[in-house]
Amino acid sequence: MAILSLIDVKKNFGATEIIRGVSLDIVQGEKHAIIGPNGAGKSTLFHLISGRYNLSAGSIRFKEQQIENKPPYEIARMGLARSFQVTNIFQRMSVFENIRCALFWSKGYGYSFWHLLGRQTELNDEAMHVLEQIGLTEKAKFPSGELAYAEQRALELGISIASGAELIMLDEPVAGMSHSEAQNAVELIRKITEGKTLIMVEHDMNIIFDVADRISVLVYGEIIATDEPKNIRANPKVQEAYLGEVHSA
Amino acid sequence: MALLKKSSIWIAFIVALLGLPLLFDSILAISILNQMVIAIVFALSYNMLLGQGGMLSFGHAVYFGLGGFLSVHALMLIEFETMVFSILWIPLIGGLFGLLAGIFIGSFSTRKAGTVFAMISLGIGELIAASSLIFSSFFGGEAGISGDRTFGPTFFGFDFAQNIEIYYVAAVWAFIATLFMYLFTQTPAGRMANAVRDNPERAEFIGYSSRKVRFISFCASGLFAGIAGGLFALNYEFITEENLNAATSGRVLLMAYIGGLGYFIGPIIGAVVLTLMNSLLSNYSELWMLYLGIMFLLTVMYLPRGFAGFIMMHQLAWVRGNMKLLIKPYLVTTIPALLFTLCTIALIEMSHTEDEVFHYLGLVLNPASPITWIVILAIAGGAFYAVKRSLLQLNDAWETANAIPKEEET
Ligand SMILES: Nc1ncnc2c1ncn2[C@@H]1O[C@H](COP(=O)(O)OP(=O)(O)OP(=O)(O)O)[C@@H](O)[C@H]1O
Numbered sequence: 001m002a003i004l005s006l007i008d009v010k011k012n013f014g015a016t017e018i019i020r021g022v023s024l025d026i027v028q029g030e031k032h033a034i035i036g037p038n039g040a041g042k043s044t045l046f047h048l049i050s051g052r053y054n055l056s057a058g059s060i061r062f063k064e065q066q067i068e069n070k071p072p073y074e075i076a077r078m079g080l081a082r083s084f085q086v087t088n089i090f091q092r093m094s095v096f097e098n099i100r101c102a103l104f105w106s107k108g109y110g111y112s113f114w115h116l117l118g119r120q121t122e123l124n125d126e127a128m129h130v131l132e133q134i135g136l137t138e139k140a141k142f143p144s145g146e147l148a149y150a151e152q153r154a155l156e157l158g159i160s161i162a163s164g165a166e167l168i169m170l171d172e173p174v175a176g177m178s179h180s181e182a183q184n185a186v187e188l189i190r191k192i193t194e195g196k197t198l199i200m201v202e203h204d205m206n207i208i209f210d211v212a213d214r215i216s217v218l219v220y221g222e223i224i225a226t227d228e229p230k231n232i233r234a235n236p237k238v239q240e241a242y243l244g245e246v247h248s249a
Numbered sequence: 250m251a252l253l254k255k256s257s258i259w260i261a262f263i264v265a266l267l268g269l270p271l272l273f274d275s276i277l278a279i280s281i282l283n284q285m286v287i288a289i290v291f292a293l294s295y296n297m298l299l300g301q302g303g304m305l306s307f308g309h310a311v312y313f314g315l316g317g318f319l320s321v322h323a324l325m326l327i328e329f330e331t332m333v334f335s336i337l338w339i340p341l342i343g344g345l346f347g348l349l350a351g352i353f354i355g356s357f358s359t360r361k362a363g364t365v366f367a368m369i370s371l372g373i374g375e376l377i378a379a380s381s382l383i384f385s386s387f388f389g390g391e392a393g394i395s396g397d398r399t400f401g402p403t404f405f406g407f408d409f410a411q412n413i414e415i416y417y418v419a420a421v422w423a424f425i426a427t428l429f430m431y432l433f434t435q436t437p438a439g440r441m442a443n444a445v446r447d448n449p450e451r452a453e454f455i456g457y458s459s460r461k462v463r464f465i466s467f468c469a470s471g472l473f474a475g476i477a478g479g480l481f482a483l484n485y486e487f488i489t490e491e492n493l494n495a496a497t498s499g500r501v502l503l504m505a506y507i508g509g510l511g512y513f514i515g516p517i518i519g520a521v522v523l524t525l526m527n528s529l530l531s532n533y534s535e536l537w538m539l540y541l542g543i544m545f546l547l548t549v550m551y552l553p554r555g556f557a558g559f560i561m562m563h564q565l566a567w568v569r570g571n572m573k574l575l576i577k578p579y580l581v582t583t584i585p586a587l588l589f590t591l592c593t594i595a596l597i598e599m600s601h602t603e604d605e606v607f608h609y610l611g612l613v614l615n616p617a618s619p620i621t622w623i624v625i626l627a628i629a630g631g632a633f634y635a636v637k638r639s640l641l642q643l644n645d646a647w648e649t650a651n652a653i654p655k656e657e658e659t
């Protein structure tokens with residue numbers, strides 16, 4: 001069962017075509033990695049799916065509904081959460097508030113101006129639980145803009161996973177982390193996405209072969225292969241276009 | 250415990266609101282207190298936009314003024330017995346009209362924050378101010394409109410002829426409004442306003458339309474500005490175009506900014522300080538607007554987080570029990586700073602005065618004599634030098650007071 005389907009998706013900025021006809025089915029519950037050289041269009045693809053950019057052509061279905069050209073908040077409410085490659089948090093708010101805000105919608109608060117947050121014990125406990133998972137309990141009251149880089153990455157991840165969305169999309173979640181930090185983050189991602197669908201952009205091959213059920217290789221705006229990790233490794237087209245390039249680099 | 254600490258601030262607020270007119274009971278004092286509580290509500294409502302929602306408005310007086318105009322109309326309705334209700338409800342009418350205006354204008358102006366929002370607010374402000382002169386049946390042209398608050402049913406025998414009676418009405422409304430504005434910050438909509446202020450894009454990816462979040466804050470802000478306008482109408486019993494034009498919008502921005510946008514209490518401090526300066530300084534000098542401007546500049550340059558931010562800066566030293574280390578250096582800096590300020594004021598006033606003699610702080614100065622100028626300039630120079638020296642000491646003391654104690658370091 002495909003939870004997400006991309007059908008001949010295209011995106012151009014002005015005259016340059018960045019995504020050149022991508023079709024892809026993401027199966028419910030799978031862990032799907034997207035790899036590809038720098039500038040291939042991986043982040044752009046994420047932006048198209050999550051509603052940050054409008055498509056130039058094609059269509060996207062999420063849970064049986066057309067979502068192309070819907071605003072991001074409607075897509076998010078359907079159960080799609082994402083992180084950003086460049087940290088994108090609420091700088092002046094505390095770490096705890098960042099996470100709590102990420103929980104509001106899924107907990108049914110909507111635009112409420114009649115619930116006092118101090119009294120929402122369940123919500124607050126849940127937020128603390130997420131903080132514990134991302135290892136930021138000690139920093140709960142800290143202004144998030146003043147966190148160290150790795151901590152901000154952890155918070156970025158926390159905001160994305162807090163709501164417990166069915167489909168989680170992570171854009172290079174562990175980039176810039178130390179080896180052990182990355183290890184922890186991967187463990188967390190694995191735990192949190194259990195029974196859920198994950199799409200992840202990542203450069204570290206060890207992590208990908210470790211986490212992913214399937215891999216798609218995006219080169220120059222096109223998916224040249226989608227397959228299980230072991231077949232991707234053996235695929236000559238991929239070796240030529242991507243893995244070879246990485247190895248020789 | 251935390252609850253006790255929180256409610257103690259509110260109790261202090263109530264005590265101050267109720268007690269101040271007992272301490273300061275002259276006619277002038279009551280009139281200043283009235284302006285103060287009105288300004289507090291108005292400035293707090295402004296901060297819902299700028300401090301909490303990241304919307305820089307140059308036209309916030311529109312909601313204050315419209316609320317005020319409708320309130321004066323309501324006073325007239327009561328006066329001519331078209332309707333019978335107590336004037337106690339007038340601020341609510343002002344608030345509802347402010348809310349309506351907020352819903353209408355916010356429906357398109359909150360689409361974007363930043364420069365676009367600021368420019369739209371400026372445009373709307375000019376538009377409404379101009380319209381108020383054109384549609385004189387509602388706005389009364391340049392003279393404005395006036396009412397009389399002593400009609401309508403009395404309240405336990407009070408007919409509200411006295412300013413002090415209105416003060417207590419205003420104080421109760423101000424308390425209610427302040428409490429609700431505070432509670433708003435403690436709700437999901439209030440928190441999301443902060444989130445959208447910080448990062449409107451990310452807010453959309455956690456399920457919120459930034460535009461709708463801004464719209465809700467904007468409407469709430471219109472409501473409370475309208476309440477402040479209603480209080481103004483009750484207090485002065487008249488209202489003119491001046492109360493909804495750009496000058497009034499500028500003043501409320503100034504209050505919130507000087508007080509400190511980042512703190513709930515900031516605009517309250519700003520409202521109190523500016524109302525005092527407005528009413529007291531204007532008694533002493535024609536140039537009070539100039540001093541206000543200078544103060545604004547200095548605050549923006551040296552206290553970017555406002556008076557509230559300045560006070561909160563001392564939290565760490567306070568917690569560490571090191572405030573006593575700061576008292577002496579503060580005094581040593583303040584005294585020459587005060588002297589320098591007084592000399593500067595003397596120089597400004599002397600260049601402005603057309604009189605032969607200039608009375609200043611009990612002294613009789615001769616503005617025509619170069620010696621007067623030289624002496625004052627010399628004192629100012631000396632004081633300036635002393636300030637610069639003592640600032641170094643203050644800086645050292647500051648670092649000691651905030652330093653991490655030895656035992657904590659390890
Ligand atoms: N808003 C935009 N306007 C114009 N060009 C863009 C825009 N966003 C991305 N691009 C271009 O699209 C191409 C793909 O960018 P994208 O960020 O999607 O690559 P990526 O695969 O995520 O690369 P990386 O591994 O470096 O993150 C790049 O050449 C980039 O310059």
Ligand SMILES: [Mg+2]
Nearest residue numbers: 042043044085
């Ligand atoms: Mg990218």
